[in-house]
Amino acid sequence: MILPIVRREVSGTSLSSDLHPVIDRIYRGRNVANMDDLENGLKGLTHFNALKGMPEAAQILADAIEQNKRVIIVGDFDADGATSTSVCILALRAMGYHNVDFLVPNRFDFGYGLSVPIVDEAAKQGAEVIVTVDNGISCIDGVTHAKALGMQVVVTDHHLPGEVLPPADAIVNPNQPGCTFPSKNLAGVGVAFYIMLALKAELQQRGYFEKVGIAPPNLASLLDIVAVGTVADVVVLDKNNRILVHQGLQRIRAGKCRPGIKALVEVANRDCAHLTSTDLGFVVGPRLNAAGRLDDMSQGIACLLEEEVIQARMIAAELDALNKERREIETGMKAQAEAVLEQMALDEGDMPSALVVYREDFHQGVIGIVAGRLKEKYLKPVIAFAHQDDAIIKGSARSIPGVHIRDVLDEVNTRYPGVIEKFGGHAMAAGLSLPVEKLQDFEKGFIEIAARHMEKLDGSHALLSDGDLSSEELCLPFAHLLRQAGPFGQGFESPLFDGEFTLLDQRLVGQKHLKMVLKSDGVNEVDAIAFNVDINSWPNAMIKRIRIAYRLDINVFRGQETVQLIVEQIEAI
DSSP, X not given: OOOOEEXXXXXXXXXXXXXXXXXXXXXXXXXXXXXXXXXXXXXXXXXXXXXXXXXXXXXXXXXXXXXXXXXXXXXXXXHHHHHHHHHHHHHHHHTTOOSEEEEOOOTTTTOSSSOHHHHHHHHHTTOSEEEEESOOTTOHHHHHHHHHTXXXXXXXXXXXXXXXXXXXXXXXXXXXXXXXXXOTTOOHHHHHHHHHHHHHHHHHHTTHHHHHTOOOOOGGGGHHHHHHHHHHTTOOOOHHHHHHHHHHHHHHHTTOSOHHHHHHHHHTTOOGGGOOHHHIIIIXXXXXXXXXXXXXXXXXXXXXXXXXXXXXXHHHHHHHHXXXXXXXXXXXXXXXXXXXXXXHOSSGGGSOSSEEEEOTTOOTTTHHHHHHXXXXXXXXXXXXXXXXXXXXXXXXXXXXXXXXXHHHHHHHHHHSTTSOSEEEEOSSEEEEEEEGGGHHHHHHHHHHHHHHHHHTSOSOOOEEEOOOOOTTTSSHHHHHHHHHTOOOBTTBOOOOEEEEEEEEEEEEETTTEEEEEEEOTTOOOEEEEESSOOTTTOSOTTOOEEEEEEEEEEEEETTEEEEEEEEEEEEEO
């Protein structure tokens, strides 16, 4: 589908005469009001005490350390959960505390969050204090069960809460009622990092480090992990999150990162020195996620915790193999899902406002990716369901800007009581489960309610462009300048440009990627690549002029840097 290209509206006056005019235009197109909004030093972070529940959480954990209580971290089985868990374990070890372990529910056996069976597993490990990371805000039964067993529970999460909060001893979540923390977009790993900062401060106040004879740790050393989890979870990169990601990226580029992160970058044939925030999302994140999707997330956590380089490389190689397997499964499932859609509606115009796809042989570890791919193709909310057991199916939802998918599910749950068993999530992504016999009722309700939300949109999907680049700007120095202007990501999108070019050369590489040599007026030749093109349309020797939407990138091959355009959309003119 060829989308219209709309250039971003840019308001206000120049932010600074020191900025390159294009960089200035990019920032103002993302509603940056002043140079302070671009602060990327750690001093610019909002203080941890701004989070509701933080003093209570820090006190509980400090007491646990002083009393040598058994602490169990319960994480989620995605990259955010893995990084959150790792941050807590590494921080506690750095504080000299080792009576700590972690549990990550296997998605196939336990499902999401602090469930009653997971609490029982923690009890077997002698848990006296449970700390949830990237989950817990909706785990009423699990927290209640833990309390009944005499455990203390600290819930740290970032997901949107329901009407009832769990009966935890402390809850830290920027999205809980009454929390004034300005960055509502913290990922689970961001919350975990803040918890550890608060704990360190509490222990310092108690004189703990002097008593045990160790120096207070520099927790900034964990920001490489925080950056990975933040980008991988696709949270909005507001000012606070941009600082976390920038600082983490700086550490990775300088080679001061965890052996596991370095190994994950290397196994993907990338170079830490040239890593971008986009790479964290497309290179490191998926390989971590592959463990939780197909196997056991403990493998991903082990990679992040590993101190030995050789061992880290071995684990990274295993995760890379799992990721390749994940991609193969995903490709097959996407083809199956599209076949289901063809049966449902042969014409895109006949399709409902939202899509629901389900097959018994779908792999539940990959349904989120399939939903995401179909959402991108059809530009509407999608839920992909997989078989969980004989009675229950599990769904993963992905949405488009302007349609808050968790709110949609909440409305379905209210208007059609008893259809959804449980649900939770964010504006753009959510998870749910329901009895398989309720699928038809759910689909009807979901499409009906999603349609009303879709009607509120202007209906015009478009590619937002930052304008064109002159021939002088299609060069390495400007590409480097652009890279330094980040980090870019969700809600602070990577710059996209558009322009017309002469197509000098075109050929397929890797079966479905179009490699091109382009020329614009007055510029030298420039390399470009468009991924996953329609091979029925490209290459086409008859086409000599094209209009493209593209990102300016730096390609590194055998130590040599060249400019490369990453083409998001291509059309003949």
